[in-house]
Amino acid sequence: MRFVLDLDTPRVVFGQGTLEQTGTEVEALGGTRAMLIAGAHATDARSRLVDALNSTLVGVFDEVVEHVPVDVARRAIERAGFLGADLIIALGGGSAIGTAKAVALNTGTPVLAIPTTFAGSEMTSIWGMTENGAKRTGLDAKVRPRTVIYDTDLVRSLPQRLASLSGMNALAHCVEAVYSPDVSPLVRMAAVEGAGALLSALDSASADGRATLFYGSCLAGLALNNSTMGLHHKLAHVIGGQQNLPHAGLHSVLLPYVVAYNAFAARDQLRPLMKLVATPDLAGEIWTLGRKVGNARGLAEIGFDEALTDDVVRAVLANPPINPRPVDETSLRELLAAAANGAAPTEMQFMP
Numbered sequence: 001m002r003f004v005l006d007l008d009t010p011r012v013v014f015g016q017g018t019l020e021q022t023g024t025e026v027e028a029l030g031g032t033r034a035m036l037i038a039g040a041h042a043t044d045a046r047s048r049l050v051d052a053l054n055s056t057l058v059g060v061f062d063e064v065v066e067h068v069p070v071d072v073a074r075r076a077i078e079r080a081g082f083l084g085a086d087l088i089i090a091l092g093g094g095s096a097i098g099t100a101k102a103v104a105l106n107t108g109t110p111v112l113a114i115p116t117t118f119a120g121s122e123m124t125s126i127w128g129m130t131e132n133g134a135k136r137t138g139l140d141a142k143v144r145p146r147t148v149i150y151d152t153d154l155v156r157s158l159p160q161r162l163a164s165l166s167g168m169n170a171l172a173h174c175v176e177a178v179y180s181p182d183v184s185p186l187v188r189m190a191a192v193e194g195a196g197a198l199l200s201a202l203d204s205a206s207a208d209g210r211a212t213l214f215y216g217s218c219l220a221g222l223a224l225n226n227s228t229m230g231l232h233h234k235l236a237h238v239i240g241g242q243q244n245l246p247h248a249g250l251h252s253v254l255l256p257y258v259v260a261y262n263a264f265a266a267r268d269q270l271r272p273l274m275k276l277v278a279t280p281d282l283a284g285e286i287w288t289l290g291r292k293v294g295n296a297r298g299l300a301e302i303g304f305d306e307a308l309t310d311d312v313v314r315a316v317l318a319n320p321p322i323n324p325r326p327v328d329e330t331s332l333r334e335l336l337a338a339a340a341n342g343a344a345p346t347e348m349q350f351m352p
Helices: 018-028 043-056 070-083 094-107 160-178 185-201 207-225 231-243 247-262 267-277 282-292 306-318 329-341
Strands: 011-015 034-038 057-061 087-092 111-115 126-131 134-139 147-151
Touching (some): 011 207, 018 043, 018 087, 018 111, 034 094, 057 070, 160 207, 160 231, 160 282, 231 306, 267 282
Parallel strands (some): 011 147, 087 111
16 A cells, blocks of 8 residues: 655644634734634624634624635735734635635735634635636645634534535535545545534534534545545536535535446445445435435526536536546536436436
């Protein structure tokens, strides 16, 4: 066996009530003039942070928009410069953290992330911004948060539908890491462990269930950042950027269809996940779980415009992802048509 393990990961502070440690973590990072980037749904935690950080917090930016439009990123960068911020605190889901990363990408200002969903972006060096209907993504070590605070209390009140959508997003990270060509055995173990946690708690609204989802999303983010994502993430980024559809919703709908598409080519890699659900029909089990937690059945339900399929196909094939099964125009159209319709996917449906 041969592999390279070079983990790229933030410091993680995990547990109930850990929001109270923010001041200590800010001090450890040398922050004296912090700017808070806060999502719209994190109002209580935002108030607590403003009170706790006192004079260390010099301003708040709350113009958070999904997919991080470049004009929003530009305003956040300008605001950070005006305030003389030496640390960015991101509080919220993937959009708030993505906006903080845009500031870090352009200024080098370090980020401390406090996630309130299960997106996993807080663990990665991946950035993304949208302009003119196209989402650009990249890798840069300076956007990776230096510290991540997971306070399990912050996700207890997350609406069940949002929790299940966000959790399915995290599950997609684990699935694609498992069959990534460059993933190390230890990162693959983290991906399987994360998937197990997510699958066990996606339909739970209890405090313990939400903590388990947070744990799974942390491992999912670690796996995402230490492997190469394939067709699933490529489709989510392309469609999300072109049609401005909800990121987590896209993940939840696309995942079972991409799993079915890759099932034959990646059977050995996917076997540990099949054991978790006690069936070789992993795609069908994920689709059924999506129905159980009330996620959209197909892309059409979340606003996908099938008339724009040509645009999606062109964008994906212009820079094809590394994927267990190669992507071509015919198979990609078949996958998108099936995902738009929303019927239960089968491995036979996508046999090469």
